[in-house]
Amino acid sequence: MDMIKDKTIVGLTIGFAAVAILGVFVMPDWLLSQTVIAFARALAVLGLLVLWRTGLVSFGHALYFGLGAYTVAMLGRYFGISEVLITLPAATLVAGGIGFVLGFVIRRYREIFFAMLNLAFSMVLFGILVKTESLGSTDGFSVEQPTLFGIGTDTASNKLVVMYVGICVVGWLAAVLVHRYLQSVLGSLSTAVRDNEIRVEYLGYSVAEAIHGKYVMSAALTGLGGGFMAIALGQVDPESMVNWTVSGELVFVTILSGPGSVAAPFIGSLIFELLRTYATEILPQGWQLIVGGTLLLIIFFLPGGVWSIISKAMGRKEAEP
Amino acid sequence: MSPILEVTGINKTFGAVTAAKDINVSVANDEIIGIIGANGAGKTTFVNMVTGWLEPTTGSIKFDGRDITGMAPRRITRLGISRSFQVAQVFSTATVFDNLMIALGIAETTSILSALRPLRRAGLEQRADLLLKRYRIDDYRDAVASTLPQGVRKLLDIAMAMVSEPRILLLDEPTSGISVEEKFDLMDIVMSALKEEGVTVLFVEHDMEIVERYVDRVLAFYQGEIICDAPPSEALIDPKVIEFVIGDEPQGQMMREKAALHTGSGETSDA
Ligand SMILES: Nc1ncnc2c1ncn2[C@@H]1O[C@H](COP(=O)(O)OP(=O)(O)OP(=O)(O)O)[C@@H](O)[C@H]1O
Ligand SMILES: [Mg+2]
Numbered sequence: 001m002d003m004i005k006d007k008t009i010v011g012l013t014i015g016f017a018a019v020a021i022l023g024v025f026v027m028p029d030w031l032l033s034q035t036v037i038a039f040a041r042a043l044a045v046l047g048l049l050v051l052w053r054t055g056l057v058s059f060g061h062a063l064y065f066g067l068g069a070y071t072v073a074m075l076g077r078y079f080g081i082s083e084v085l086i087t088l089p090a091a092t093l094v095a096g097g098i099g100f101v102l103g104f105v106i107r108r109y110r111e112i113f114f115a116m117l118n119l120a121f122s123m124v125l126f127g128i129l130v131k132t133e134s135l136g137s138t139d140g141f142s143v144e145q146p147t148l149f150g151i152g153t154d155t156a157s158n159k160l161v162v163m164y165v166g167i168c169v170v171g172w173l174a175a176v177l178v179h180r181y182l183q184s185v186l187g188s189l190s191t192a193v194r195d196n197e198i199r200v201e202y203l204g205y206s207v208a209e210a211i212h213g214k215y216v217m218s219a220a221l222t223g224l225g226g227g228f229m230a231i232a233l234g235q236v237d238p239e240s241m242v243n244w245t246v247s248g249e250l251v252f253v254t255i256l257s258g259p260g261s262v263a264a265p266f267i268g269s270l271i272f273e274l275l276r277t278y279a280t281e282i283l284p285q286g287w288q289l290i291v292g293g294t295l296l297l298i299i300f301f302l303p304g305g306v307w308s309i310i311s312k313a314m315g316r317k318e319a320e321p
Numbered sequence: 322m323s324p325i326l327e328v329t330g331i332n333k334t335f336g337a338v339t340a341a342k343d344i345n346v347s348v349a350n351d352e353i354i355g356i357i358g359a360n361g362a363g364k365t366t367f368v369n370m371v372t373g374w375l376e377p378t379t380g381s382i383k384f385d386g387r388d389i390t391g392m393a394p395r396r397i398t399r400l401g402i403s404r405s406f407q408v409a410q411v412f413s414t415a416t417v418f419d420n421l422m423i424a425l426g427i428a429e430t431t432s433i434l435s436a437l438r439p440l441r442r443a444g445l446e447q448r449a450d451l452l453l454k455r456y457r458i459d460d461y462r463d464a465v466a467s468t469l470p471q472g473v474r475k476l477l478d479i480a481m482a483m484v485s486e487p488r489i490l491l492l493d494e495p496t497s498g499i500s501v502e503e504k505f506d507l508m509d510i511v512m513s514a515l516k517e518e519g520v521t522v523l524f525v526e527h528d529m530e531i532v533e534r535y536v537d538r539v540l541a542f543y544q545g546e547i548i549c550d551a552p553p554s555e556a557l558i559d560p561k562v563i564e565f566v567i568g569d570e571p572q573g574q575m576m577r578e579k580a581a582l583h584t585g586s587g588e589t590s591d592a
Binding site: 180181183184185186187188189191192194195196198199200201202203204205206 | 372393394395396398399403404406410411412413414415419422423424426427428429430433435436437438439440441481482484485
């Protein structure tokens with residue numbers, strides 16, 4: 001079938017399988033937990049990649065990240081639901097649903113206005129959460145221990161392994177689906193809308209609807225990432241889930257990764273996570289200096305992100321649909 | 322036969338500027354019409370209104386008996402009217418081939434489900450290759466659109482307008498920015514391709530030799546009004562057209578001389 005002929009899908013499958021196997025049998029726990037956090041963020045970055053290919057950058061996707069995280073946390077706290085097969089789809093749906101509603105406004109804006117309108121919406125959620133005492137205000141609250149197929153894990157180490165395998169499976173699935181999407185006619189509308197909206201309208205397609213669809217998709221992916229993050233950290237609070245710095249991190253990792261491939265967010269996100277850990281060890285008070293310097297280097301010397309190194313090594317041109 | 326396009330009493334004002342004034346045009350199937358007029362005469366405004374970019378202040382536009390006044394461009398495109406642009410509108414970061422592929426993909430899309438099919442399909446690729454050949458741009462197949470010479474970009478723009486297989490095509494200055502030597506080559510390619518596709522054509526043009534060569538009928542615009550609607554043999558020697566339209570064009574002198582021969586008056590000093 002054409003799925004098997006698609007080199008990217010084959011590559012993604014081998015890559016994620018290898019990462020999963022390495023993780024389970026070889027990697028130390030600290031690296032496992034960093035990878036879980038990195039891949040959770042990568043799901044959100046995958047969403048931003050879809051927007052970026054359309055020429056749009058959002059400075060407020062922490063809104064959807066936070067919605068996903070709080071959906072998982074609140075389902076546990078108020079409904080006693082900790083089954084990840086329910087909480088994670090719920091996180092995706094809630095974020096996608098809010099994205100759908102806000103999309104009617106946001107799809108009318110471009111460039112800096114698009115970026116900032118998202119930021120404004122995310123600050124509204126941040127404000128609401130900080131003011132809501134029943135949700136722990138700025139302290140947030142802890143997330144129930146997750147179960148899978150109704151079964152919980154007995155030790156922290158087991159929980160980590162299950163989460164790790166879980167995020168590898170979900171990451172693989174999301175990457176494959178987004179890749180297929182980018183190869184479709186709808187996916188090709190990204191290039192089209194970015195390059196020339198007038199032509200798109202005169203080909204008989206609504207630019208507003210195209211952007212709206214992509215926006216919902218990015219919101220849903222970001223919500224899924226936020227849901228995973230809540231489970232991985234075992235705790236939600238406005239500062240680490242909804243603050244504008246979280247949105248900034250997502251944009252940061254998007255640029256670091258590059259728009260060239262759906263695998264890029266996972267690689268870029270892992271690099272970011274490791275970079276931040278080491279930077280904090282080397283310069284506890286000034287890790288931002290190292291991380292910021294790295295971003296500068298990327299922008300100046302690698303505008304295609306870290307993915308451009310990989311694609312060069314594989315001797316391929318940037319894969320644009 | 323009933324007209325394929327019927328424009329009745331349309332007006333368009335932008336503040337104090339009247340860009341269209343009581344325009345009435347009826348177009349029959351398969352006509353090739355040239356739209357002429359000095360800069361600012363309202364030619365692009367007319368094209369914009371027929372294709373839905375602008376809504377007329379008053380009046381109505383009917384396509385194939387159906388009222389399309391004020392309809393969105395994408396709906397009018399789907400119904401069967403397409404256009405090219407004074408400044409070519411292409412996807413500048415994509416290759417020529419991909420421009421056509423994306424255009425074909427979008428034109429073929431009728432629902433979300435059909436939009437989720439892969440873009441790279443044998444059927445679409447064949448059609449893209451056919452268009453490349455038909456518009457003689459196959460040498461530039463893999464060139465990125467932003468790097469194209471002006472003539473090729475214009476041809477690509479027209480080819481993209483044709484992917485939806487329209488029944489009416491409006492071309493806004495297909496030869497603008499093209500050197501005099503290349504204009505006829507370009508128009509030969511365009512007109513023979515369009516003949517092959519069997520489409521009614523209205524094109525805006527400043528070069529009267531081109532108009533004379535390719536059209537069945539001329540619409541001359543002056544300050545938003547149609548001052549002449551006639552075959553080129555009559556329109557291009559009409560005194561009003563000569564004074565208000567051709568006088569401003571580069572070949573005005575030559576045309577005035579021609580007209581003088583026809584009318585025998587020898588008065589060429591006006592305008
Ligand atoms: N969107 C607009 N807003 C305000 N005025 C406009 C607008 N579009 C056109 N006009 C005015 O309407 C008049 C007709 O313009 P139009 O672009 O139709 O002319 P044209 O015949 O296509 O000229 P050209 O040969 O220069 O392309 C001009 O005076 C122009 O300034
Ligand atoms: Mg014009």
